[in-house]
Each structure stands twice: as C-alpha cells, then as structure tokens.
Amino acid sequence: MPWHARLQLDYQHESGRSVARHRHDGPLRILQSLYPEGDAICHNVLVHPPGGLVGGDTLTLDIHGATGSHGLLTTPGATRFYRSEGEVALQDTRIRLDADARLEWLPLEALCYSGCKAENRLRIEAAPGAELIGWDVTALGLPNAKLPFERGSLLQHIKVPGVWLERGRIDASDQRLLASPIGLAGHRCMASLFVVSGTPMGKARRDALLDIARQLADADVLAESAGATSPHAEIVVLRVLAPMVEPAMQLLRRVWQAWRAELWKLAASSPRIWAM
Helix, strand or coil: CCCEEEEEEEEEEECCEEEEEEEEECCCEECCCECCCCCCCEEEEEECCCCEECCCCEEEEEEEECCCCEEEEECCCCEEECCCCCCCEEEEEEEEECCCCEEEEECCCEEECCCEEEEEEEEEEECCCCEEEEEEEEEECEHHHCECCCCEEEEEEEEECCCEEEEEEEECCCHHHHHCCCCCCCCCEEEEEEEEECCCCCHHHHHHHHHHHHHHHHCCCCHHHEEEEEEECCEEEEEEEECCHHHHHHHHHHHHHHHHHHHHCCCCCCCHHHHC
C-alpha cells in the first residue's frame, strides 16, 4: 500500500517570537520547536517515520512564512527514493513567503537508490521583502556501499515562478550525461545552494554573495567542480558536483553560514540535530 503524506507548516510572528504551527495527514510531521538563537528564529526538524519512498508514495509539504517570521527547517537524515516496480515516488515541496518573512530550507540529501523512479519538486514564491536561503542536494546510488546507480531515473524540478526554473531528468542508462565532462563527469552528488529574494537585489549585494561563495569554493577540495552565478536579480546560486555527499555538504554549510552573516548579520548556528 503506497504512503500518501501531507504536511502544512505555518510560521507566524507573534510578539517578537516566530511560532510554528502544523497540520499533518499521514506519516509526516515536525518535532518540537527550538530557539537556540532566541525567540526571533524558530528551528524545526521535519520527520518522515517510514524513512523513504517507494513507487506510488507521495510526500507533499506546504510551507508558509507569514510577515516578519523566520523559520529554519531541516531533516534528521536523507530522503531515500527506493527501488520501484513501476510507479513514480514523488516529493513535492511548496514554499510561500509573505512580505519580510525569512526561511532557511536545509534538508539533508535526497538519496536515489538504483532502480528508483523519483520526482523531487520544489516551488518557491517570495513576496517583496521576503528572503530564503536554501539548498538542494541529490546523491545517485551508494558508492561507499558498492551499490551504484545502474537503473532508474530522477526528475528534478526547482521553480521560482517567473524568475528561475531548473528542470532535468537523470536516467541511469544515459552514460553521456553521467560520465561526460560536460555532464556529471563521473560525479554522483549534485548540490545547489541558493538565495531567493522577493525584491530584486542590487548589484553590490549580489556581488557580495557571489564573492563569498567563490572565495570559499576556490579554497575547497571541490574548487574545480563548483561555481556561483546570479541568473536573475532575485537569485544567487552556488552549484557543486562531488563524488559523494559529504564534501559537497561541507562546502554548502560554510557558504550558507557566510551568506546568512552577510544578508542578515546572523552568526553561524547549525541545527543541533546535525551533530547527532
């Protein structure tokens, strides 16, 4: 029997405190709200008890940030797309931010097992003055366990309506894409870190974010497979290819911490669950 799970998460700003309220249907929920940085920023952990998706499963996340709120959302582990007998497994995330809301969308990687048929969709809508720092990390197969991505497919879809669209299909049989130097060049982890602003950013602000990302990437072991661009005045993005998840995630975390300091004058504060 396929799982169909839905979570509605709303961040509100009440008397100087960001408060999370949620409703869920099926095995998808958030843990207790935490405030390691004070009342203004609400940290939450998104939990999917089954631990992964098989063919026919659907996870729908609807995240809303009200004016003045600031949420930080992560997961305790990877989202796993397991082998499918034919049906697609879908994770569909929709984020809506009202004016002057902030969100940090920091889930751990999506892990695609050989034989999966996966779709991972992310849609972000930011009103004027709203800002988001988020990332998307995908790993193909389990190279350390000698379980390569030999069969199956992934459809990856990231959209900021009218501003930015990234859509691509990776098929395990497409060796030109997987092995070519103009494709993944043998790498099995793809990662993107992005700032989405509801108001066009000035050149000086975008250049500052790009300089931070490029300096940190240039000093990293992944320097040759990382690059930062600003495809639109409301978007800055760092893209990374890596042989596995860990080095990519380490670089993304360093840039995320530097970006939040630049954008919001906030010190580095990693979610506690990452250290467990």
